[in-house]
Amino acid sequence: MRWRTKHLMTTAYELQVRPGSKLGKCQKVEAVLEEGNFDFVTNCLNTETSKAVAIKVNKNHLSSAHQARLETIILKELQCLDPDA
Numbered sequence: 001m002r003w004r005t006k007h008l009m010t011t012a013y014e015l016q017v018r019p020g021s022k023l024g025k026c027q028k029v030e031a032v033l034e035e036g037n038f039d040f041v042t043n044c045l046n047t048e049t050s051k052a053v054a055i056k057v058n059k060n061h062l063s064s065a066h067q068a069r070l071e072t073i074i075l076k077e078l079q080c081l082d083p084d085a
Contacts (some may be wrong), residue, residue, distance in 0.1 A: 012040045015059070023055055038067065 004073040039058045
């Protein structure tokens with residue numbers, strides 16, 4: 001993935017989220033999968049369970065914080081439909 005650094009939006013690269021970096025205490029970034037204006041999705045390895053997980057990271061925009069809350073609600077409702085998720 002090419003890193004775009006010559007624009008006003010914060011990028012995953014500028015936030016130092018790149019392969020090999022850590023998110024939290026046990027998520028090791030394997031790859032940045034997609035990047036949008038307000039967030040990006042990473043493929044991570046949970047170092048405690050050795051399971052692959054996808055983590056969506058918001059870029060600290062007020063509108064994306066509201067969107068993240070809405071997405072959390074939707075995901076919780078979907079999880080009720082599929083308890084194995």
